[in-house]
Amino acid sequence: MTADAFLFWFLALSTVAGGVMVVSLTNPIYAALSLAFTMVSVAAVFVTLEAFFVAGVQLIVYAGAVMVLFVMVLMLFDLKHEVESFARGKVTGAIKLLAAGLLAGLLIGAILYSSSGELGSSAPQAAAQIDSTKTLGYRLFTQHIFAFEALGVLLLVIAVGVVALSRSKGGTHGKH
Amino acid sequence: MGNDVFEITVNAVKLIVVFLLMVQAVPILVWLERRGSAFIQNRFGPNRVGPLGLLQLLADAVKFITKEDFAPDKAIRKLFYAAPVFALIPATLAYAAIPMSLPFMVPAFEMLGSTWGPYTFRVQGYEIGVGIVFILGVSSLAAYTILMAGWGSGSKFSLLGALRAAAQVISYELALGLSIVGVILLYGTFNLTEMIQAQQGPLQFTAFGHTITSAVSWIPNWGIFYQPIGFLLFFAAAFAESNRLPFDLAEGEAELVAGFHTEYGGFKMLMFFIGEYGHMMIASGLATTFFFGGYGIPGITPDELQQIILGWGFSEAGAGGLNSLIHFLSYNVKFAIFLWIFIQVRWTLPRFRYDQLMDLGWKTMLPWALANTIATAVIIYAVS
Amino acid sequence: MSEMPLGGIIFLTIFIAIFGTALIFLARAIGGQRKNNSAVKRDIYECGIPGQDKKESKVSVKFYLTAILFILFDIEIIFMYPWAISFRDFIANGMGTPIMISMGVFIAIFIYGLWWGVKSRALEWD
Numbered sequence: 001m002t003a004d005a006f007l008f009w010f011l012a013l014s015t016v017a018g019g020v021m022v023v024s025l026t027n028p029i030y031a032a033l034s035l036a037f038t039m040v041s042v043a044a045v046f047v048t049l050e051a052f053f054v055a056g057v058q059l060i061v062y063a064g065a066v067m068v069l070f071v072m073v074l075m076l077f078d079l080k081h082e083v084e085s086f087a088r089g090k091v092t093g094a095i096k097l098l099a100a101g102l103l104a105g106l107l108i109g110a111i112l113y114s115s116s117g118e119l120g121s122s123a124p125q126a127a128a129q130i131d132s133t134k135t136l137g138y139r140l141f142t143q144h145i146f147a148f149e150a151l152g153v154l155l156l157v158i159a160v161g162v163v164a165l166s167r168s169k170g171g172t173h174g175k176h
Numbered sequence: 177m178g179n180d181v182f183e184i185t186v187n188a189v190k191l192i193v194v195f196l197l198m199v200q201a202v203p204i205l206v207w208l209e210r211r212g213s214a215f216i217q218n219r220f221g222p223n224r225v226g227p228l229g230l231l232q233l234l235a236d237a238v239k240f241i242t243k244e245d246f247a248p249d250k251a252i253r254k255l256f257y258a259a260p261v262f263a264l265i266p267a268t269l270a271y272a273a274i275p276m277s278l279p280f281m282v283p284a285f286e287m288l289g290s291t292w293g294p295y296t297f298r299v300q301g302y303e304i305g306v307g308i309v310f311i312l313g314v315s316s317l318a319a320y321t322i323l324m325a326g327w328g329s330g331s332k333f334s335l336l337g338a339l340r341a342a343a344q345v346i347s348y349e350l351a352l353g354l355s356i357v358g359v360i361l362l363y364g365t366f367n368l369t370e371m372i373q374a375q376q377g378p379l380q381f382t383a384f385g386h387t388i389t390s391a392v393s394w395i396p397n398w399g400i401f402y403q404p405i406g407f408l409l410f411f412a413a414a415f416a417e418s419n420r421l422p423f424d425l426a427e428g429e430a431e432l433v434a435g436f437h438t439e440y441g442g443f444k445m446l447m448f449f450i451g452e453y454g455h456m457m458i459a460s461g462l463a464t465t466f467f468f469g470g471y472g473i474p475g476i477t478p479d480e481l482q483q484i485i486l487g488w489g490f491s492e493a494g495a496g497g498l499n500s501l502i503h504f505l506s507y508n509v510k511f512a513i514f515l516w517i518f519i520q521v522r523w524t525l526p527r528f529r530y531d532q533l534m535d536l537g538w539k540t541m542l543p544w545a546l547a548n549t550i551a552t553a554v555i556i557y558a559v560s
Numbered sequence: 561m562s563e564m565p566l567g568g569i570i571f572l573t574i575f576i577a578i579f580g581t582a583l584i585f586l587a588r589a590i591g592g593q594r595k596n597n598s599a600v601k602r603d604i605y606e607c608g609i610p611g612q613d614k615k616e617s618k619v620s621v622k623f624y625l626t627a628i629l630f631i632l633f634d635i636e637i638i639f640m641y642p643w644a645i646s647f648r649d650f651i652a653n654g655m656g657t658p659i660m661i662s663m664g665v666f667i668a669i670f671i672y673g674l675w676w677g678v679k680s681r682a683l684e685w686d
Binding site: 075138141 | 566569627630631632638646659662665666673
Binding site for chain 3: 187188191192195240241242243244245246248249250251257260261264265268269272301302303304309329330331332333334335336339342343346347349350353354357360361364365366438439442443444447530531534535538539542543546549550553554556557560
């Protein structure tokens with residue numbers, strides 16, 4: 001096994017292990033910390049794909065901001081332990097099986113598609129880009145400029161919504 | 177990490193050395209801080225153990241390691257014990273990415289019957305293309321340490337301290353991240369080594385197609401002359417990131433006892449200390465790299481110095497090694513000055529109130545950092 | 561592994577984790593743990609009165625508000641990074657003006673969001 005293959009399997013297994021822990025742990029704080037671990041592993045996987053800037057963004061935004069918010073909020077509310085990690089019931093069980101089957105089919109399809117034909121041959125070409133961040137900046141400000149500006153507006157809308165929600169009546173910091 | 181056994185071994189040893197360098201610097205800094213604060217407050221400080229109290233470091237370490245290992249009943253033991261270990265990781269990972277000197281060339285040599293090399297070893301843990309983004313990302317993980325410690329202690333003081341500290345760290349991360357945008361605009365790269373190379377040589381401005389070189393040749397081409405506001409914002413935000421006075425609201429004794437490490441003692445406490453001093457070192461190293469030419473020496477470029485050393489009769493490899501060493505010293509002088517500023521400020525300024533702290537971060541530093549970014553962009557656009 | 565030495569990073573992380581854990585166990589071995597501590601010693605810190613559980617203490621919603629506003633502004637700042645790194649290239653390609661304007665619009669939205677956040681007293685701590 002080469003070093004690259006070893007690295008890939010190591011990261012893939014730790015990502016999946018983190019993901020399994022998120023759903024199987026009964027303590028919400030541990031689940032959130034596992035999700036943070038999964039995010040960090042995904043950032044490492046991005047590095048193996050030579051998407052360095054995206055890996056950094058994954059660390060800053062997902063692991064360093066979104067998951068910190070989750071952990072902070074869980075600590076604020078002090079949720080109780082779940083009694084068991086999976087609810088038992090015929091209907092919910094069927095739904096779960098269906099969802100798991102769909103996801104498995106999607107994954108297998110994606111793997112088969114990506115390992116055959118066009119996508120497989122275009123991968124080395126993408127990796128040959130000298131400075132992927134500059135390419136990203138170029139693409140972002142030429143082809144996707146509208147999406148970029150729309151994102152700014154979307155973030156503004158979210159900020160307004162969050163502030164409005166937290167100030168609604170009944171909160172600890174309602175209007176005086 | 178390398179192409180053959182020798183290179184991989186050297187790189188692995190180098191990583192461990194960088195880590196130990198960081199850990200070793202902590203007792204020295206603690207000594208400096210105690211002696212320095214005593215000096216500032218007209219006291220003696222530790223002066224009994226060894227000459228100038230230098231062996232106090234050793235005595236402290238012995239004291240820390242012989243303390244009883246204690247966890248309160250209400251603590252969540254897994255998190256309580258994991259948090260101090262995690263405190264070391266983000267600081268070290270980020271510090272290892274800061275270049276400390278010129279690359280060190282090893283010519284090809286014979287060993288164990290085969291030819292090895294030639295190699296180039298960088299005087300830093302690892303070279304990272306997107307240096308700044310990596311350092312920001314890794315050090316943003318430090319918030320987990322704080323939250324884990326605060327929650328795991330099972331004490332309300334710890335939890336409140338942890339929430340405050342986390343809110344403070346993330347608030348100032350905005351100002352920190354935005355103050356760096358000006359730096360990236362200036363150098364056009366994320367790579368720390370390339371930034372240092374851009375700062376070599378005498379000060380010169382390029383405007384409207386002309387290059388104006390400073391009349392005084394020893395004034396270096398440092399970032400501080402282009403980004404003075406950016407430097408101030410970066411350094412102030414770095415103080416807040418490392419949870420030190422005047423921003424140590426997380427452990428305001430009068431309100432929160434000792435913040436998120438209220439329940440910690442002995443060696444676990446020491447590991448939080450190492451993490452805190454590690455953040456101080458990252459801030460100092462980054463300030464040196466962004467604004468003060470990194471390992472560069474004012475008035476002389478590495479190539480010129482190499483020629484001078486070669487003139488002293490060294491071999492090519494020996495001169496390169498000596499050159500690296502001199503630049504390493506240059507880096508450490510700047511680094512130490514910043515660390516001293518951290519200590520001096522801690523014992524000079526009073527602590528903020530929490531609302532003042534948040535106001536400073538969100539309503540003062542963030543707008544100024546935005547203004548700095550816009551001004552930098554407009555100037556770059558206007559002059560080219 | 562030219563641009564980002566992942567192996568080195570993982571190696572260092574694992575090394576520190578082992579090193580730190582070993583130190584904690586060493587400190588436990590040397591410092592020892594007393595078995596029969598009194599209930600007062602085993603309790604969490606409180607200034608002399610019976611300890612209050614953390615579950616009974618209320619925490620301000622401001623922490624949540626600060627954290628989520630942080631995420632939003634953090635994402636906007638992250639989007640400035642690829643712009644900052646390629647700005648000189650854009651100017652060199654003669655595309656400086658449109659990029660300047662589009663980033664100006666984005667920063668204007670940013671400033672409006674910040675101004676609104678300040679005006680709505682979402683960032684006031686009392």
